[in-house]
Amino acid sequence: MRLQRLLNFFITALMLFCLDSSAQQALTHTQIEQGIAEDQLHVAAIMNLIKPESSLIALSVWDLADNRSVFQQNSNALMNPASIQKLLTALVSAKQLGQSFQYRTQLLSNQKLDIINGILKNELYVTFSGDPTLKQRHLNALINQLKQAGVHTVNGNIHLIGHHQDQLQAPGWVWDDLGICYAAPISSFIIDKNCVFARLSANGYNKKATLKVMGKRPIYVENEAVFAPYQPSAIPCDLQLIRKDSNHFTLKGCYAGAKSLPLAIAINEPQGYAVNVVKAILKQQKIRLTGKVVVDTTRTISNDNFQPIATHLSEPLPKLIDEMLLKSDNLMAEALLRTSAEDFTQQPLNFKQTTQALVVMLQELDIELEMANIADGSGLSRYNLLSAEHVMAVLKVIATHQDYQYLLNSLPVAGIKGTLKYKRYFNKPPLKHKVMAKTGSMLGVSNLAGQFEASNGKRYLFVLFENGLSPKIQQQQKAPFSAILLQNLMDMPLVHLSN
Incomplete structure (x- = not known):
């Protein structure tokens, strides 16, 4: 011992x-x-x-x-x-x-639905809560409730309700990350994680490639990119995504190789994107809108004053x-x-x-x-x-x-x-x-x-x-x-x- x-x-x-x-x-x-x-x-x-x-x-x-x-x-x-x-x-x-918390997205009207011969005479409101899991198909399901009620025309505006935010990315986020989906902007208006997927395909070396945006999302990407042969001793070949206003982008530069390349592009204007998504859904549902789809960041919605038409809830917090x-x-x-x-x-x-x-x-x-x-x-x-x-x-x-x-x-x-x-x-x-x-x-x-x-x-x-x-x-x-x-x-x- x-x-x-x-x-x-x-x-x-x-x-x-x-x-x-x-x-x-x-x-x-x-x-x-x-x-x-x-x-x-x-x-x-x-x-x-x-x-x-x-x-x-x-x-x-x-x-x-x-x-x-x-x-x-x-x-x-x-x-x-x-x-x-x-x-x-x-x-x-x-x-x-x-643990019981859920994000809530709603389609509401300012009064009881007034439908005559398929024409809805109400103003409509979509409340966005910043739900990071909200998808376009969820909005599609909300608006489909109008179709189910026999509506083919909306006589009025559709108001998209959310908070106004001047700052969509946090201080210290690296500039060249901002066009990529893991740095997508934070906003009340989030649809499909504010991310759009695309694929870049080769048409031969040093020839303009083909860019296809998946799901017909309402963004525009001007494509100037090419594929280049891989050369170990050459200057590195890089793609650049240039962000512009109104969710417009330019893709330029080159990519070494020949295999198609998946892209994940973060939108830069969530409010405008939400407007265009709702317009696209109305067109898909064949619902005519005589007014406009407008963003309203000053209005406070209370269910005491508005009539819920349809509600989407996220998964609970856990x-x-x-x-x-x-x-x-x-x-x-x-x-x-x-x-x-x-x-x-x-x-x-x-x-x-x-x-x-x-x-x-x-x-x-x-x-x-x-x-x-x-x-x-x-x-x-x-x-x-x-x-x-x-x-x-x-x-x-x-x-x-x-x-x-x-x-x-x-x-x-x-x-x-x-x-x-x-x-x-x-x-x-x-x-x-x-x-x-x-x-x-x-x-x-x-x-x-x-x-x-x-x-x-x-x-x-x-x-x-x-x-x-x-x-x-x-x-x-x-x-x-x-x-x-x-x-x-x-x-x-x-x-x-x-x-």
Whole structure:
């Protein structure tokens, strides 16, 4: 027994000697005096051995069973969270909106329907609620109720009701992302995620390609693009999407290869797009409109004063959060945060006001973000700055508060679902099934936050930020740093704390 104690002492001393300065700071003088827990030494030794030299790492690990911190390194450093930001949005949405919340889109009239010989003499109103799941077919079903009532002509205007928003993209969204669907504009008026799909097909090398917009969506794309043969030593061949007014675009440049290329184009004027979609539906339904389709952002609709004709409801909030976290859906995150903040303040908000409301809502859960910088709800903005401890505070509330524990079921699961289903080294043992976490990736950023179940049977919360990651180094890695770290954390020693 004495020999074993001596051996443990020398092992501990060696590990402490090997720790770098930042890891040593994570072990307080009190812990050293009382004896450092074996699991803390385990993580510290791993980090000292495998942490990358070329990127900045922040790590926080929390023992759920014993309610204590196992390890912290750079945990208060402010870094770019990328899509880890969506964990904050999930929590405030759950807090403010509740599990029964559903988005509502309605077709209404200003009085009881007055139909004579198929002619409707009412003014009509479509209320847009910023539903990120609303599709053109849902609007088609609403307007079809007029057809079912025998209406072939509407004598009046159709008013599209929603909030006016000058700012459709958050500060810090990268300019060359704005034409792509993962940076689609946030608005009361969302149809098919404000995204249009198209396909670019070759007509031979260096000849003008053919562009086909899917579903006959009401946008116009002027195509000047060509396909070029692949030449490794040549200057890179790039496509450029130039955004213009009224959802008009120009596609120019070249694409190396011969295979057709799918495109996902974010519209740039949601209000005008909604007007054109409703006009197209009326034409498809063969309903004549004598007036106009107009956007009204000043009117407040109350069902006490208007007659509902048809209603579309979104899925309840847990399903929406599922889609946001599993697919890392940016538009869903921005819509949920905007809706939660406007419900909290009871007024329309811009991006800055929305993120300020997020900070206040999290303060009510004892999560302080005073030193953080929050620019959006999705993590797409380069202006976001969070620490690992900020995110850990959110995870602790989610994991320990009964009202929010269901959010854990919305996290991607290694090898099973979401953005971890096919991720390298996460789709096989020992990580498969054992890690459930939100990913956060963009150029130079590779983050992960959630929980894992170690081989000792205990569950741990963890937040890992990796910023400043070179794309070239990332390509050369045999395995992501996060996978290597978690594989080693799976062997966490079982620690019995004395009372």
